[in-house]
Amino acid sequence: MGTEDSNKSKLKDAILSALRGTDGDSMTVNDLRKEALLSVQGDEDDKDDKKNFKNATKALEKEGVLTLSKDGVAMLTAKGKKEDKRKSSDAEKDGGAEGGKKRKRRKKSSDDDDDDDDQKMEEDEESSPVESSKNKTSRLFVGNLPFKVDEASLNEFLSGKMTHVKWITDINTGKFYGSAFVEMESLQAAADVVKSKNKKELMGRQIKLNFAPAKPGTTWPPEKRESRGNERTGGQARGTGKVPMGEKPDGCLKLFIGNLSYKVDDETIKKFFSNVGSEVKRARFLYHKETNDPKGCGYVEFWSTEACDKAATLNGKNLLGRPIRIDWTD
Template sequence: MDTSSREQERNEEHDEEEEEEEEEATTNEATTTNNETIIPQNDPNKNKKCKGNPSGITRLFLGNLPFSVDEDSLETFLQPAALTHIKWITDKETGKFYGSAFVEMRNSKDAAIVVVDKNGTNLMDRPIKANYAPSRPGDVWPPKSKVWTAGKQRSAGGSGVKAMSPKPEGCTKLFIGNLSYDIDDEGITKFFGNVDAEIKAVRWISHKDTGDFKGVGFVEFWNTEACEKAATLNGKTLLGRPIRIDWDASNVN
C-alpha cells in the first residue's frame, strides 16, 4: 500500500458508516417485530420539529459506550425514549467494538429526549455522548435489520489487543486509538513519558460533521528510539481504556 495513504485509511477506519455497503430498504410500510412497531420513514409525524430538535432529526450518534453494552441495556437506559434500530460500530477486521453506535429513534421527540436529557449521563459508570447525526447523501438508513453491525460482527467484550503491523524503517509516528474522551495533550505526554518517549507533536482526530473527538489520534516522536519505546505500551490502560497503538508510515521517506 502507498504509505502516503495510510493516515487517510486510519482516519476513515472509525467512520464506518461511509464505507459500509448496505442494501436499500425494501419497504416503507409499518411492521411489527417482537411487539414493537417500526414507524415508516414517510410517517408525517416522525420528523416533526420539536423543542430541542428544531430540524426533526431522528438519527443519533452515541459515543463512549461501555464495551459490555447490549441492545437490552441500551434500550432501558434511553427510556422513556424508544429506539427502532441500532448500528454498532466495530473494527472491520477484528470485530472489536469501538464503544459507539448509530441509533434511529421512534420519532424526533424521542431523539430530543436522548440528546437533551441523556447526553453526559452515566451508563454503567461511563458518561455517554449523544448527538444528532443526520444522514448524509447516499446513506442507506435505517439499516435493514433492527440490530446491525458496521464492520465485522461484534466480538464479545471488545477488549482484545490488536497486533501491530510491521514497523516501517525510520518510523517516528504512531496511530493511537480507543482513547478516553477525557484525554488531552498533558495526559498523553505523561502516558508515554512513563517509558521515556518524548513527544514532538500530537494530532487529535474529530468527526468532520460534528467536530466531536473520535477517540483516536496521531503522535509524533523526536526519533525512532522514542517511537519504539512508546509502541511497547500497546494495550496498556489509559484513563480506564486499553489503548491501541500502531505504526504510522505517513512521515517516512
Template sequence: MEETILKSVRSSVSNVDIKSLRSTVLLSLQMDMDKDGKRAFKKAVKAMEEKGVLEVSEEGVVKAKEGKKRKADEGEGGKKEKKEKKEKKEKKEKKEKKEKKEKAGADSSSSPLVAASTSAPSLTSAPPKNAPCPKNRDGVSRLFLGNLPFTVDEATLKSHLPGTVTHIKWITDKETGRFYGSAFVEMLNSLDAAAAVGVAGSEIMGRQLKVNFAPAREGDVWPPPTASPEGCCKLFIGNLSYDIDDDGIFKFFGNVDAEVKAVRWLHHKDSGDFKGVGYVEFWNTEACERAAGLNGKNLLGRPIRIDWTD
C-alpha cells in the first residue's frame, strides 16, 4: 500500500487532499472503503511519515518528501527492491545476448532447417502484449483511472487516451450502481499502457485525469468476459437518472433493436426512494447482447452502467 500511496502523490500535478488520496489508493488496490480499509490506509500513512517519506499538513494536504532523509530511510525494503530490479535487468540482458547469438548462428548456417529452428522473431513483428518497455518495465497492460467526470462515456475516454483500449471496467457501488468516477482499463499492449500513463494530469471534460499501472491480482479474472452467460436475457443497469421511467428504458434499448420484456426498479426498503438501479429483461439472448453493447452510453445526462446477471 505504501508504494501505491507514494505513486499517487507523486503523479498528482497539484496538492493532494488526504481523503481524496485515501479513496484513490483503496480503489486502486480494490479494497473496500470500510473501517478496515481506512484503518490500513491510516497506518500506512503514519509509517511513511515516521520514515520521512511523506508529510501531512494540519490542513490535510499530503506531500512527498525528497532528498537525503528519504534515501537514508529506505531501509532493507529499498535495498531489496533495488536488488530485484538489478537481477531482473541482468536476466533480461542475458536473454537478449542468447537470442542474438542464436540468430547469428542461424544466419551463418546453410541449412534451412537449422535457420528455421534458431532464428529470432522478426523485428518488424508486433511486440508481445506484456513485453517490458522503457516506461513500463513490468510490461503491465492494465491501468487504474481516477478523477473521471461522472458524465464520461466510453467513446470520450477512448478518444482521450493514446493507444488502443480493449476493455473498460467502470467502478460502481455494488448496491446502488452509482459511478465512483474511476475505472480499470485494459490496453492493447504494454507500449500503449505506457503511453496512456503519460497523459496523467491532463484534463478530460474539465477534470485532471489520474492514471496508474494496476496489474491484476493473482486469481482475478481480467479482463472480465465480454460475452454473455449462456442463455442470459437479463441485465443489471445502474448510475441511472432519477427521472428515468419505463418508457425511457424501452426507447433507449429500442435504438439497437433490443425489445424489452420487463423492467424492475430497485428501491430502499426504509424510505422507498429509488436507488438509481434496476434489472431489465429481454425476449431473447440476441436482444440482450445488443443491449449490453450500450454500456457507458449517455442516458438522460448520465452514462449508464450495464452488467450481465443471472
C-alpha cells in the first residue's frame, strides 16, 4: 500500500472512530473534521487536509457506512454501526488466537534463511503497539474526552504515567474540543496505555488513543505540566473558565472576547461591560465565511485605556451562562 493510500485509510479510520465515540453516532461535519484531522496530525485550516477529509467522507458515504445530511451532520449508518460491533467482538474473541498465529509464524520461519526471519520479526513488531518501530514516541493523542475531565482524572486513567497534557481548544473561541495531547513518562508507558486503554471508558465516554509524534518545529513537551491551545498556539489552563491573559500592548483600547454564546449581540456586550463602568465604543463579532454562522468570538473597543483595563477584569466571568474569555489585542 502506497503512502497516499495509507494516509487515506488512516483518515477514514479516524473519521469512523470519532463518530463511534459519540453518544448518537453523529457529529457536525465541522466538528468531525477537526477531531479526525487532529487524530492524524492534520491541520483543519490546510486546504489539502480539508480536501483529503472531504474525499474520505465521500468514500465512506459511497461505502454505505455513513451519511451526510443537508444540515451538515455526519451519521453512522446501520452498516457502520454493525461493522463496529463486529470488529469489537472479533477483537475480543481472537485476541489470544492472533497472538498464537504470530508465534506460529515466527516458529515456522526459523527454518528459513535469516532475511526471511528478520522480515517476519519486523511484521510482528509492527503489529504490536508495545514494540512497534513505527511508534517510537511517548506523545499520544487522546480523543472523545468528557468535558468534566481534568489533569488528575486523565492521569489516573492513563495509569498515573502521564507527565504533561495539552488540552486542545479552538484558536478563536478557546472552546475545549474534548481532546488533548499527552506526554507519557516513557515509550513503554505510552505503548502500554494505547494497548490497554484505547476504547476504554472514562466518565461514560469511550476514549480514543493514538500515537502522535510532534510536528517539526513544535515545542514538546510544554514547559508546564498542564497547558492549553492547539498545534499553532499555546497557553495555560484547560477547557473553559478563566484563562490567563497575554502581555498587554501599550495604550491598549481593544480586547479579544471568546467562548461567547451565539445569542450575544451589541446590546448584551455593552450591558456586560457597563457592570465595571466601561463604555463600549464598538463591538465586532466574527462569522464563518461559508455559513455566516457566528464563531462565538470577536473584538470590543473602548474609549479609553482605563475603560479597557476595567473591562479586562471580567475575564472568566459568566455571560449568558458561559465563562467569557478575554485577552488583550492591538
